Amino acid sequence: MSATPTRRIIAATTLVALLTLSACAAGPAFHARQIAAQPTPSTPAPTPSASPSPTPRPTPGSLDWYVSQVPTFPEAPPPQPVPLPATGPIPFWYRLPIDQKVAFITIDDGGLARPPAVPDFIWRARIPVTMFLNSPAAEEYGDYFRQIQASGGIVENHTIRHTSLAGRSYDYQKQEICGSADKLETLFGKRPTLFRPPFGEYDSTTLEAARDCGAKAVLHWSETVHEGKVRYQTPEKVIRPGDVLLMHFRPALMDDLLAALKAIHRAGLTPALLQDYIR
Ligand SMILES: [Zn+2]
Numbered sequence: 001m002s003a004t005p006t007r008r009i010i011a012a013t014t015l016v017a018l019l020t021l022s023a024c025a026a027g028p029a030f031h032a033r034q035i036a037a038q039p040t041p042s043t044p045a046p047t048p049s050a051s052p053s054p055t056p057r058p059t060p061g062s063l064d065w066y067v068s069q070v071p072t073f074p075e076a077p078p079p080q081p082v083p084l085p086a087t088g089p090i091p092f093w094y095r096l097p098i099d100q101k102v103a104f105i106t107i108d109d110g111g112l113a114r115p116p117a118v119p120d121f122i123w124r125a126r127i128p129v130t131m132f133l134n135s136p137a138a139e140e141y142g143d144y145f146r147q148i149q150a151s152g153g154i155v156e157n158h159t160i161r162h163t164s165l166a167g168r169s170y171d172y173q174k175q176e177i178c179g180s181a182d183k184l185e186t187l188f189g190k191r192p193t194l195f196r197p198p199f200g201e202y203d204s205t206t207l208e209a210a211r212d213c214g215a216k217a218v219l220h221w222s223e224t225v226h227e228g229k230v231r232y233q234t235p236e237k238v239i240r241p242g243d244v245l246l247m248h249f250r251p252a253l254m255d256d257l258l259a260a261l262k263a264i265h266r267a268g269l270t271p272a273l274l275q276d277y278i279r
Helices: 005-015 021-026 028-034 063-069 118-125 135-140 142-150 170-188 204-212 253-266
Strands: 102-109 129-133 154-157 217-219 223-226 229-232 244-248 270-272
Touching: 063 118, 063 253, 102 253, 118 142, 118 253, 129 135, 129 142, 135 142, 135 170, 142 154, 142 170, 154 170, 170 204, 204 217, 223 253, 229 253, 244 253, 253 270
Parallel strands: 102 129, 102 244, 102 270, 129 154, 223 244
Antiparallel strands: 223 229
């Protein structure tokens, strides 16, 4: 995981009055695990009555407000990676086949909108995210996505042109998947190991081409989040262990992230990184 010094300096300067020393010292690589680690037993959260002069409440809609709304999660279990097949097709998952009490936040595309507060929100709230990017957007707005990468976010592959792959030739699919993987590797210093087909549409050729381009698994999703609302795909309307939540780089991404975090918390789960479970 690479952390750009510039990003860390900017973040530390901006947040020096807001973060504890231990949080600042933790560094971006630690953030994904930090979301489960507060409050610690030695530092109980202050109660309103313990404060002689109440601090002003953050303005709704401000970054401080979003951070203040993030629930405190149970500590995430040590990840137990899913066994992967040694040969043959790579797996295609709607959700990860695990019982561990974690769920996964994924953000797709990248070309439509990039709300400016999102990188700081992810940094300050220690939100573990996977970004499935289209490589042209990743290239055009690389600085934005590198800020999220510096906060522990991981870039994965979502093709070049965002066309449906199902039914297309192996050569076409390989060009879309490998071409994007090559570009993302150049831009972010790490070759993608996960692939998500546009619209979730795929066939057996997609799994073959994705494997040949370096993917260990192909991911669909189990819930979508849009304009601050979680859309469940089961009647129980609850996030289950291993679920994968899909949102997009769209104008309401701050609300989508918060809605996802609250839904994961309501289910008694903790957000985790896909890449800790698919190795
Ligand atoms: Zn997409």
